[in-house]
Amino acid sequence: MTILEKIIAHKQMEVDKLLEEARLFDMSKQPVPFKNRVTTSNEVQIISEIKRSSPSKGDIKAEVHPVTLAKQYEAYGAVAISVLTDNVFFKGSMKDLQAVAEVVQIPVLCKDFIIHTVQIDQAKAAGASIILLIAAALSKQKLHELYHYATEKGLEVICEVHQMEELEAILELDPAIIGINNRNLKTFEVDLQTTVKLASHIKNKNTLIISESGIITRSDALLARDAGAEALLIGETLMRSTNLFETYHTLKVSKIRRMHDAR
């Protein structure tokens, strides 16, 4: 069993419990616009992630205070905050997301393994403006169903892909946003060339491309930018930073290639 299969099996149990509880979710919250903020900017934007722990790295910063960190991310210019809400494998929670969404003005991404519409309702009620749908975790039919459901609720969706077949399955949707995960969720291997390879197959210029995972240095940011990414999803590098001001400064690159950016 791969780690992704383990996570999904556990997620199914969580979903069954949620459905049993038959909670009513308040769906009246207005999401904060995301994509437009990225595409109209002159800089490659950073989606900053709150990630206490992960199955691949173990504890990164388990004792973090999400609200304090989110405020710092916002102050340093994050375009959105990603909050890991999976508890069993990432030590996050929907409570974290809710607390963060209450204090920041920027959009919040619910970073979880979504397999059922009830999780979308739950995320929206907690204050998420964006959700993630992971192609590796869903059948094509389910992916399409969840995508349409979330967009009907006014949420923006990042369709995450890691392999060509996954990209093909989501291109049929002509999605507004594609996240290319440089990390293989089955083996944890990270390769930034994943962004280079897959981005070249995304022909619609209106599709926003986000490069996700394993971005550590300025040259990583430049590599993703040159491949066509307009935003970067960064977790561990920010979580481990002891000087966020400097780290943002290092990772913030302009969308246009400049002389001093040459590697």
Ligand SMILES: O=P(O)(O)OC[C@@H](O)[C@@H](O)c1c[nH]c2ccccc12
């Ligand atoms: O910490 P990193 O390497 O910067 O990665 C962040 C983010 O891309 C990663 O947490 C992630 C991308 N897709 C996911 C799906 C589920 C859980 C986590 C993820």
